[in-house]
Amino acid sequence: AKTIKIGTIAPTGSVWYEAIRDMAEAWTKASGGEIDFKIYAGGVAGDEPDLVRKMRIGQLHAAILTVEGLADIAPEVLAVQTSMTFASDEELEYVQEHMAPMLEAIMENRGFKVLNWGNVGWARFFAKKPVVSPEDLKPLRLFLWSADDAYIEAWKAAGYHPVSLAATDMHTALQSGLVEAFATPPLAALSFQWFALAPHMTGIRWAPLPGATVITKSVWDSFPDDVKPALLAAAREAGEYLQREVRKLDDEAIEVMKKHGLVVHRVPPELVPQWERSTRAGSDKLIGSLVPPEAAAEVARLREEYRNLHRGQ
Amino acid sequence: MWVPGGSQRAATPWSRAENALAGAALVLMGLLPVAELVLRAFFRTGVPGVSGYVSHLTLWVGFLGAMIASRERLHLNLSTGMVALPAAFDRVTSLLAAALSVAVGAGLAWASLRFVLIEMDSAARVAGWLPVWMAEAILPVAFTVMTLRFVVQAGGWRERAFAALGIPAAAAIGFLLAPYASYVVWPAIAALVAAALVGAPIFVVLGGAALVLFFAGGVPVAAIPVETYRIVVSPTIPVIPLFTLTGYLLAAGGASRRLVRLFRALLGWMPGGLAIATTLVCAFFTTFTGASGVTILALGGLLLPVLVKSGYPKRFSAGLLTATGSIGLLFPPSLAVILYGVVAHVPIPDLFVAGIIPGFLMIAAVCVFGVHKGIRARVERPRFDAREAAAALWESKWELLLPVVVLVGIFGGFSTLTEAAAIAVVYTLVVETLVHRELHPTRELPGVVVSCATLIGGVFAILGVAMGLTNYLVDAEVPMKAAAWVEAHVESRVLFLLALNVFLLVVGCLMDIFSAIVVVVPLIMPISQVFGIHPLHLGMIFLVNLELGYLTPPVGMNLFLAAFRFERPLIEVYRSALPFVLVLALVVVLVTYVPGLVIGAGGPGGLVARLD
Ligand code: NA
Numbered sequence: 001a002k003t004i005k006i007g008t009i010a011p012t013g014s015v016w017y018e019a020i021r022d023m024a025e026a027w028t029k030a031s032g033g034e035i036d037f038k039i040y041a042g043g044v045a046g047d048e049p050d051l052v053r054k055m056r057i058g059q060l061h062a063a064i065l066t067v068e069g070l071a072d073i074a075p076e077v078l079a080v081q082t083s084m085t086f087a088s089d090e091e092l093e094y095v096q097e098h099m100a101p102m103l104e105a106i107m108e109n110r111g112f113k114v115l116n117w118g119n120v121g122w123a124r125f126f127a128k129k130p131v132v133s134p135e136d137l138k139p140l141r142l143f144l145w146s147a148d149d150a151y152i153e154a155w156k157a158a159g160y161h162p163v164s165l166a167a168t169d170m171h172t173a174l175q176s177g178l179v180e181a182f183a184t185p186p187l188a189a190l191s192f193q194w195f196a197l198a199p200h201m202t203g204i205r206w207a208p209l210p211g212a213t214v215i216t217k218s219v220w221d222s223f224p225d226d227v228k229p230a231l232l233a234a235a236r237e238a239g240e241y242l243q244r245e246v247r248k249l250d251d252e253a254i255e256v257m258k259k260h261g262l263v264v265h266r267v268p269p270e271l272v273p274q275w276e277r278s279t280r281a282g283s284d285k286l287i288g289s290l291v292p293p294e295a296a297a298e299v300a301r302l303r304e305e306y307r308n309l310h311r312g313q
Numbered sequence: 314m315w316v317p318g319g320s321q322r323a324a325t326p327w328s329r330a331e332n333a334l335a336g337a338a339l340v341l342m343g344l345l346p347v348a349e350l351v352l353r354a355f356f357r358t359g360v361p362g363v364s365g366y367v368s369h370l371t372l373w374v375g376f377l378g379a380m381i382a383s384r385e386r387l388h389l390n391l392s393t394g395m396v397a398l399p400a401a402f403d404r405v406t407s408l409l410a411a412a413l414s415v416a417v418g419a420g421l422a423w424a425s426l427r428f429v430l431i432e433m434d435s436a437a438r439v440a441g442w443l444p445v446w447m448a449e450a451i452l453p454v455a456f457t458v459m460t461l462r463f464v465v466q467a468g469g470w471r472e473r474a475f476a477a478l479g480i481p482a483a484a485a486i487g488f489l490l491a492p493y494a495s496y497v498v499w500p501a502i503a504a505l506v507a508a509a510l511v512g513a514p515i516f517v518v519l520g521g522a523a524l525v526l527f528f529a530g531g532v533p534v535a536a537i538p539v540e541t542y543r544i545v546v547s548p549t550i551p552v553i554p555l556f557t558l559t560g561y562l563l564a565a566g567g568a569s570r571r572l573v574r575l576f577r578a579l580l581g582w583m584p585g586g587l588a589i590a591t592t593l594v595c596a597f598f599t600t601f602t603g604a605s606g607v608t609i610l611a612l613g614g615l616l617l618p619v620l621v622k623s624g625y626p627k628r629f630s631a632g633l634l635t636a637t638g639s640i641g642l643l644f645p646p647s648l649a650v651i652l653y654g655v656v657a658h659v660p661i662p663d664l665f666v667a668g669i670i671p672g673f674l675m676i677a678a679v680c681v682f683g684v685h686k687g688i689r690a691r692v693e694r695p696r697f698d699a700r701e702a703a704a705a706l707w708e709s710k711w712e713l714l715l716p717v718v719v720l721v722g723i724f725g726g727f728s729t730l731t732e733a734a735a736i737a738v739v740y741t742l743v744v745e746t747l748v749h750r751e752l753h754p755t756r757e758l759p760g761v762v763v764s765c766a767t768l769i770g771g772v773f774a775i776l777g778v779a780m781g782l783t784n785y786l787v788d789a790e791v792p793m794k795a796a797a798w799v800e801a802h803v804e805s806r807v808l809f810l811l812a813l814n815v816f817l818l819v820v821g822c823l824m825d826i827f828s829a830i831v832v833v834v835p836l837i838m839p840i841s842q843v844f845g846i847h848p849l850h851l852g853m854i855f856l857v858n859l860e861l862g863y864l865t866p867p868v869g870m871n872l873f874l875a876a877f878r879f880e881r882p883l884i885e886v887y888r889s890a891l892p893f894v895l896v897l898a899l900v901v902v903l904v905t906y907v908p909g910l911v912i913g914a915g916g917p918g919g920l921v922a923r924l925d
């Protein structure tokens with residue numbers, strides 16, 4: 001029997017954990033008991049860059065990753081995360097679906113097999129003061145979820161005041177005023193309870209956070225060929241379950257936070273182009289340095305393609 | 314007076330280069346964040362990628378420091394002066410220990426080389442341009458250099474040749490014995506424990522254990538450097554070298570003398586006043602130098618004659634200075650608290666607030682005991698001299714402002730923890746070299762900085778391999794299994810707390826605080842959650858217990874340092890510290906069973922909204 005060690009930063013009992021467990025059961029069954037799992041949840045095996053490192057050296061075999069860990073393997077994934085690009089879940093889904101073969105080929109080249117794709121939700125802005133236009137956000141000290149140095153510099157260049165900080169220090173930083181705003185998916189704002197200290201949410205979806213379940217290619221290749229289709233099908237099913245649940249949780253999280261004092265500030269349509277221009281001023285700088293330009297161009301092309309297809313509707 | 318930085322004379326060009334690189338990296342760690350702050354505030358620009366630079370400079374300071382520590386034979390070990398063996402036997406055992414150290418060093422060098430080679434696949438860049446593997450390359454370099462030094466330091470050519478056999482031995486075990494790995498574990502662990510007793514460095518013992526366990530578990534040993542890298546570059550860790558440097562600069566700049574004068578002038582007239590003054594000065598120093606031992610080294614020699622001269626019994630005085638070497642452990646910016654926060658994922662400022670009452674209880678307990686002794690011994694009490702007090706206050710005003718600068722920065726929302734620590738370095742540097750002019754910037758400063766880097770190297774070498782050992786425990790799911798066992802077998806919360814106290818007491822007897830935080834905290838966290846112990850309360854229980862561990866034999870850092878500083882046999886130091894152990898144990902009991910003493914542990918502030 002082969003024991004698959006899989007890591008995630010999502011805590012035990014979360015939907016991500018449930019998805020792994022369902023997949024694990026299906027894999028054990030499909031392999032006739034030849035495959036079983038050890039799940040390292042809640043970050044006990046480290047943050048995402050650590051999970052990727054541990055897969056590379058062979059200590060872990062698989063992981064559920066967000067864009068943070070995925071970009072360590074294939075920076076092309078960052079192209080999907082660009083600011084203010086997608087108008088709807090459907091548009092994003094279309095682009096991700098059509099990007100998948102290209103991204104999977106790149107990942108496979110770098111030693112990883114993608115089992116399923118998903119999203120961790122849409123990052124939104126939370127602040128201590130109402131933020132409606134980009135000019136409201138610019139003077140505030142802004143925490144960006146797991147942003148690396150290049151991102152911080154890009155935001156600075158666009159006129160914002162990003163602060164780099166450990167997530168564990170966020171609570172105190174919000175209390176002392178070192179951080180006045182942050183961008184995370186609603187679920188994170190709720191589960192860390194940061195929103196209580198920054199109760200103003202801006203009513204735009206700034207960027208999607210792509211995610212994926214990956215397994216090292218060497219382990220995947222060690223499975224018998226006749227079992228692989230069943231394994232892949234089970235993984236895809238877990239991915240679809242996650243996609244549905246996460247979308248639901250995102251909305252539920254906002255409702256729960258509203259009951260506890262969160263105010264959502266609607267952004268008038270005429271301000272949306274301003275948000276697009278302003279937040280993209282920074283991230284466009286990353287194309288060519290952090291984000292490979294071909295991937296960025298492909299994302300832009302697919303989005304136009306989707307819009308052309310649905311223009312009449 | 315003891316001044317840090319005496320022993321790192323660099324004889325060869327290679328040693329000089331090592332010193333220069335380590336010292337420059339450490340100073341840069343202080344300057345970069347301050348430059349960033351100034352540029353941001355006044356010119357609306359900044360130093361691009363400063364946090365990435367500072368994290369990786371920490372890695373370099375730590376492992377260049379570890380190289381220097383092995384050059385100077387300053388790696389911490391468990392047994393300095395503990396076991397006295399007949400000379401012939403001693404030669405044989407230390408030769409075996411040297412060969413074992415070489416074998417472990419070679420194993421760690423191999424593991425980190427594997428790690429760096431694999432990391433070449435990573436797309437990650439430091440500060441947006443430097444491939445991470447280039448920064449990580451210091452790990453295999455450092456472990457290789459340390460291994461070679463273990464060989465050279467074994468003795469004459471014959472001894473060196475024997476010690477060098479450790480390298481082929483490690484290779485033979487690693488490549489040929491893999492099928493029999495599980496048979497290697499216990500003999501290897503036994504050999505490591507024996508080596509620890511005859512003076513092998515702690516990092517060799519822990520690193521060897523991690524290597525053997527991963528080897529037997531069929532997990533690539535590169536899993537050790539993965540964790541070393543992870544802990545050293547985590548966002549708050551740079552604070553440790555920075556505050557340690559602050560402590561070294563203070564000590565070298567004469568701050569200890571000024572503070573002793575001040576507290577004596579303010580409190581000397583009271584019954585037991587000098588004992589109280591001693592406790593407070595030591596607490597002040599320990600907050601900045603943490604568990605590093607600088608307090609005993611810097612203040613012990615200064616204060617012991619003063620205490621004895623004014624009539625305190627000698628044994629009490631030595632015990633007091635031994636015990637107070639860790640007394641400020643819970644106050645900001647103590648390194649132990651910061652490391653605990655990093656490892657346990659608890660907000661560090663919350664931990665400091667939680668530590669206010671337990672910290673003052675520790676100080677109060679020692680002070681009350683000191684007053685009692687002072688009255689019994691009819692110690693002379695000078696009259697209060699307002700003029701002297703005012704003069705002493707004026708003389709030490711710059712040092713007294715330092716905690717204010719740091720605390721306002723952190724709690725006022727002006728700076729991150731790392732920035733506050735960097736400000737403390739630059740502030741102290743200016744005060745000691747330009748204002749007091751007791752630290753010569755070219756003649757004395759470089760030695761102090763290198764000496765500090767050496768100590769940091771000793772600590773980081775332990776931290777790094779201890780993380781590797783923890784990684785093994787997590788990989789083998791030990792914390793989860795232990796939690797399940799305790800949940801099934803321990804009924805009540807009180808019983809659990811009792812068991813926790815006893816367990817931590819044993820840990821404190823056997824481990825230094827840094828490895829204990831790294832290895833033991835992940836072990837007890839899941840179990841404590843089962844019993845609903847608040848994370849801040851658990852933090853305090855752990856830290857006060859381990860504070861006691863500084864004074865409990867056989868492994869007690871303060872005991873070793875006091876024996877070294879006062880030039881007394883260890884057994885005598887044990888005896889003089891014993892009354893203080895009992896006094897402080899009372900506080901441990903209070904903190905454990907009265908959670909109300911821990912601010913913030915009554916229940917998480919705000920709301921508890923969960924989706925499930
Ligand atoms: Na001890």
Ligand code: NA
Binds near residue numbers: 863864
């Ligand atoms: Na100890």
